[in-house]
Every structure is written in C-alpha cells, then in structure tokens.
Amino acid sequence: MDFQGYFPIWDKLAPGHQEMLLDNLTERNIKKGAVIHNGDMDCTGLLLVRSGQLRAYILSAEGREITVYRLFDRDLCLFSASCMMRSAQFDITIQAEKDTRLWVIPAEVYRQVMEQSAPAANYTNEVMAARFSEVMWLMEQVMWKSLDKRVAAFLLAEAAIEGTLLLRLTHESIANHLGTHREVVTRMLRYFQSEGMVRLSRGAVEIMDEKKLAALGNT
C-alpha cells in the first residue's frame, strides 16, 4: 500500500492538495536508535509512520529523559514540524525505537495544504488532541502516581506492545522512559523480583506474575 492508503483523510483532500503532498514526499528508512528530530534541528517535517515505532521524549539540562508519547504504524508526528505552528513552543526529540519506515512531508507544504483545507486542518486538530490527551495522562501519572505503580504499568504496556512477557529492556532505558534514575529503577525491579512479579537477567526483564503486576499498576 502506498502513501494514499496510509494518510487517513486522503479521500477528503482536493486533487490539488493530494498532488502537492505526493510531489513533495520523501520516504526514509530509519535505523533503530537513530534520532530523527530534536529541538536544535530545523523543522524536520511531518512524519507518517509506515512501519516501526518512534518515541517522543523531552530532555532535562542534565540529560534525563522522559517519554511523552509513542508512534506506531499510520501515526502522524506533528511536533517534528512544530515550526509550522507559531504557538508550538517546546522542544521534543523523536527517536526510532525499532527500524522504521516513514514518509516525511515538508512542514511548509503541509502548512499550505492545512491553511486551505478544512478537512486537513480538522484532522490535524484530532491528532493534536490525541497527543494532548497522552501528555495529560502522563502529567497525572507523574503527579499522583508513585514510581512502583508507574514501573509496573510501563512493563505491562511494553508486554502488550511487544506481544511477549520477556522484555529486552535495560534498567537505563526504563529510567529514560519514566524520567527517573537507573539506580531507582534497579531498586524497584529487585523489589518486584523478591515479590515474584518479575525475573531479572542481563538486558532483560521477564514478567512472571502478570496479575500481581497489573494489580499494582492499575491502582
């Protein structure tokens, strides 16, 4: 399937706008681990994921990270093109979590289409509202939830994404998703292990008692 099949509101666009998008697209393959966009870069453009997985995160001055949202097949990343919105004043970093195939739409081209096309602008609204909801969810998590519950919920979410209970994750990477320190995660995972919820090995965390972990993560 081509771009037409992946871009959700393709059929609602005027032929002229469809042409503008097609004429200016580029397709790219991004290696797992590569940073596609960060605050220092010029406007990278909108990213439409064909296959793979991206994560968007923010960085502290000291280099700590927290994952804000993730993007999967058919998801559109707006904030790698935040230059097209005057009011979007924040820096976000986008990194490939898996080998990813995606299309890049130049920000200026998308802005022009959006300016003229109510369907494109409304679709963009919906995408932004979805990201907004994810950020609000995260805000509630970091404000009101203790870290043990957040680690538990994160492990379960990973298991759902990967379709396996054996998670190839370092303590460092878990800390970077949750905005905390590796040492804190290590202590927490050891406690989980002592309670029989996980088994730890080099570079992996295996979920042993999904139910108990879920009971913790969902409170």
Next chain:
Amino acid sequence: MDFQGYFPIWDKLAPGHQEMLLDNLTERNIKKGAVIHNGDMDCTGLLLVRSGQLRAYILSAEGREITVYRLFDRDLCLFSASCMMRSAQFDITIQAEKDTRLWVIPAEVYRQVMEQSAPAANYTNEVMAARFSEVMWLMEQVMWKSLDKRVAAFLLAEAAIEGTLLLRLTHESIANHLGTHREVVTRMLRYFQSEGMVRLSRGAVEIMDEKKLAALGNT
C-alpha cells in the same frame, strides 16, 4: 466592544458562519471561585474570556490539584468543549479566579463551523498548540525542577499578573496551583522568609527581595 471584536479571526469567517456563532452565543457573568466546567459535566461549550481570569486544573483521586494553564482576556478555552474532539480524552476543571465575563459558544455549533471553515480549524489548531506548549512547560517543571524553584517562579508570575508584590494568597491555594501539599508550601515559605525573600502574614505573601527570588526561580 462586542464578540466580533474579541474573536480573533472574525473577519476570516464566512458570513454564514459569523451568523451561526452570533445566533448561538450566550454571555455569562461568573463569580470568583465558581467552577464553570468539570469532567462530570456535559460539554459546557467553548469559552471566550471578555474580562477576568480562569484557571484550568486537574484533580487527583485524593482531591489534590495542579494548575495546568490560565486564561485571560480574549483567550479561548477549548477543553470545556472537548466533546467536539473525539481524541480529547481527559478531564479538566475550569474555575474563575476573578469575577469573569465570558461568552459561551455551544460545542456543536463551533464544531460545525470548524468542520467547514479552514480559518476556524487553523485558529483552533493554534490555540491547542499554545495550550500544548503550556502543558509541556509544566511537565518540564514538575519533572526537573525542585519545589523551591517552582514556588519562587510561581510567586513572581503572580506578582506580574496582579501588578503588585503584596499577594493575597493562602498557602493552600499555592499548594493547589503547584500540585503539592499545604504543609510543604508553608515550610518553603518560612524558609523564604528566613532568607529575607518574602514576608508572611495572614492570607498574604509579600515579596521583599524580588531579585533574590528571581535568581532562585530562574535556575
């Protein structure tokens, strides 16, 4: 000045859309302290502030609060009408911080205008991007900044909003803005007082050394 003068993109709307908005507006006076919208309410509608001040906050299960953003004259509140966006999945509470005069636009009317009008949809995009930026700013604050710096920055922001160094604020209300407990704020303010940065009295905090407070808040 009337609604036409307050709604930023009035001149870009088609006459039919202008009429739809005008025919369905209501003007309301909200008393300081009143809650205009919360998650349990049906879609309250979009709010356009004529004069006054609103705050949008989230609530924990235990009743803790944190201010997410504030709205002043000419600001438009979208998330009191989040029913009009499928993807907006979060609860926010809107409260008047001062006596406020505002217009309410029914969500369904605005949605119809937005669906047909590229300028209205693009304007809505800009408003959402601005709120998104505020939420991301807040996320960075709560993740990476210690509470002494956040209290200092909050007091200075209040002084700028009110145009005075004598702030009528209880410790409880500061805690509710920052998502923490009253006791923690009291302890912090006493420390600020011992350092000569503020003077505390019943129901008020007076800033005595703006420079020192700014040096703390901006680090």
